[in-house]
Amino acid sequence: MISQKRKNAGAILLLAAIFIMTAAEWNLYTWYEAVTPYGTLFASVMLAGCFLCCVNLKDALRDPVFYLMVCTDILALINLFLAHSHYGAILTIADLMLICYLANKMVVPTWLFPYAAALPAFYFFYWTVDVKGYFKGYNTNYGGLILITGFACLMILMQHIREYLKEKKPDSYGTWKWILFILQLFFLALGYNIIAWYRSRCALAGYVVLIVLLLLPKAIWKKRFLYGAACFLMTAGAVLVSAAYVWLGKIRDVFEVRIFYKDILSGREELWGELWDAYLKQPFAGIGSAYEMKVDFMRGAFEVHSGLLDILFVHGLPVFIAACLFLFFRLLGLQEIVAKDNIAKIIFAAMAAVLITSFFENFVIVPPFSLIFLLLFALMNARIVSCGGSTHETGEKPENA
Numbered sequence: 001m002i003s004q005k006r007k008n009a010g011a012i013l014l015l016a017a018i019f020i021m022t023a024a025e026w027n028l029y030t031w032y033e034a035v036t037p038y039g040t041l042f043a044s045v046m047l048a049g050c051f052l053c054c055v056n057l058k059d060a061l062r063d064p065v066f067y068l069m070v071c072t073d074i075l076a077l078i079n080l081f082l083a084h085s086h087y088g089a090i091l092t093i094a095d096l097m098l099i100c101y102l103a104n105k106m107v108v109p110t111w112l113f114p115y116a117a118a119l120p121a122f123y124f125f126y127w128t129v130d131v132k133g134y135f136k137g138y139n140t141n142y143g144g145l146i147l148i149t150g151f152a153c154l155m156i157l158m159q160h161i162r163e164y165l166k167e168k169k170p171d172s173y174g175t176w177k178w179i180l181f182i183l184q185l186f187f188l189a190l191g192y193n194i195i196a197w198y199r200s201r202c203a204l205a206g207y208v209v210l211i212v213l214l215l216l217p218k219a220i221w222k223k224r225f226l227y228g229a230a231c232f233l234m235t236a237g238a239v240l241v242s243a244a245y246v247w248l249g250k251i252r253d254v255f256e257v258r259i260f261y262k263d264i265l266s267g268r269e270e271l272w273g274e275l276w277d278a279y280l281k282q283p284f285a286g287i288g289s290a291y292e293m294k295v296d297f298m299r300g301a302f303e304v305h306s307g308l309l310d311i312l313f314v315h316g317l318p319v320f321i322a323a324c325l326f327l328f329f330r331l332l333g334l335q336e337i338v339a340k341d342n343i344a345k346i347i348f349a350a351m352a353a354v355l356i357t358s359f360f361e362n363f364v365i366v367p368p369f370s371l372i373f374l375l376l377f378a379l380m381n382a383r384i385v386s387c388g389g390s391t392h393e394t395g396e397k398p399e400n401a
Contacts, residue, residue, distance in 0.1 A: 002056055010053030011108045011378055015116055017046035018375060021368035026123055026146060029137025040091045043367035047098045047374075054105045065326075069097045072322040076315045083288030085314060092365050093315050093323065099374045100326040104333065106378040113382050114164075117157040120372050124150025128194045141361060144200020148357055149372055151191045152210055152350035156379065158184055159346045206357035213349035221339040231331040234355040235324045238308040241359045242272045249273060268305055268360070270295050275304065279313050286316035307358035307365045330377070337384050344383040351376050 021042065024035040060066045076093045079085075108116045123146050127133075133143035158180060165176045188211070195203045220226055233240075249269030274295055278287045291313075292300045304310040312320035331351070337344040354373055358364045364373045 002054065006053050007107055008109050008112075010050045010106055011112060011116075013046060013049050013053060014106065014371060014375060014378065015112070015119065017043065018119060018368050018371045021371065022119070022123060025368065026127070029132070032138070039367040040088065040095065043095055043371055044091050044098075046371070047095055047102070050102060050106060050374075051098060054102060065101065068322065068326065069101045072097055072319055072326075075322075076319045079285040079316045079319065080288070082285040083282070083314070083316070084290055085286075085288035086290055089289040089314055093311060093319060095367075095370055096311065096323055096365055097326065099370060099377075100323070100330055102374060103330040103377040104381065106374065107381040107385055108375070108378045110382065110386065113379065114157060114160055116375060116379060117153045117160060119153075120150050120375075121154040121157050122150070124154050124191070126150075128190065131197070133198045133200075140198045141200050141202055143198045144195060144203030145357065145361060145363055145369060147191070147195055147198065147200070148203040148206040148210075148353060149369060151187070151195075151207065152353050153372075154187060155184075155210065155214070156343065156346050156350060158187070159343050163343060202357050202360035202363075205360065206353035209356045210349050210353040213352055214346060218339060218345075221335065221345065224335065227335045227338075228332060230352065231328050234331060234352055235308065235328045237356070238306050238359050239312065242268075242276070242306060242309055245269045246273045246276060271298065271303075271305065272309075275313050283317045286312070286314050286319075289314050303362075305361055307355075307361070307363050309359075310362055310365060334380060337380065337387060341383050341387055344380055344387075347376055347380045347383065351380075 021035075021039060025032045025039070073090070073094050077090055080087070080090050127143060127146050127150070131143075132138045133140040162177070162180050165180075166173050169176070191207060192204075195207055245268055271293070274293065275287070275291075278291060289302055291302050293302055304313055308320070308324065311323050331348075334344070334348060338348045339345075351373070354364055354369070354376070363369050
């Protein structure tokens, strides 16, 4: 049995990693340029530390899921040489698999919950007040990723405050409820307006998904088929979206839709079309991260602009299937808590917003976003513990956090 202090140390280490990465990358563009090349390596080291804090090695060696992770990483390493990838590409899939492995093991202690949600939420306000997307070096889509991440965590924090006041201050909750409701409406309007100002269509997709899921009644979340379909679309949907874009690119003469003053078909259909053509020639091993793009606007640089699709193209079909199934079943295992707990429902909506947004940008496979994605699972586990449930597949209930 891992001690509670050791589990808490893992959660604090994750938050420290997020704090360091966001401070280094989300403040000045010169810092961002200097730190980004080493971000994945730093995340790998921190995730390894979280693993040592939250996992008993003897238990891991008896865990079939651990061997799924290891075998997937080994296969990705083999494919790395077959596809002549850059060596650093192995860290991307290794980090994602480790995040999935830790997804039902890391728990944010109760006292740390609001601070953990507030850390990414802070950057929603920071990037709203100090607009960095146009004139301060950052790509506007990158700004959109920060905004949707911060906005999703802000919604989690607001619901946590609402539940806290309802439990601790029931006499004055009636007044606070309306104040918080008005604030939430204000933040919803502010969120749309700042995302629109950045003209980030990928962030808009995440925003819409978040709002739609928040409005769904609890009865929907209890339907196993519907919940499972949502989890499937959040993972394998990356392939469906890219295929749809490539098809729309072939009929672009009769298809014209604009969002935020930009055509939907503004380059990704060409990029994904080329990548699909190259990938289908060697689907098992993938095309590797050293592939040079032929489309003019990429100037030879390799960039998939889709998180899970990057895993498919770079590492091949077997690795992609293993990663998607791992993530799918982690999400599927959250249905019970999502269907009964309001905060958990918002956390799941935040996960969905992050994953849907990653259909159009790498997002969840690059730090600090990848670390924040794991933080969402750790926050979800905190809700499971608070509701008297278990975060482990063995059914063992962790000690009070």
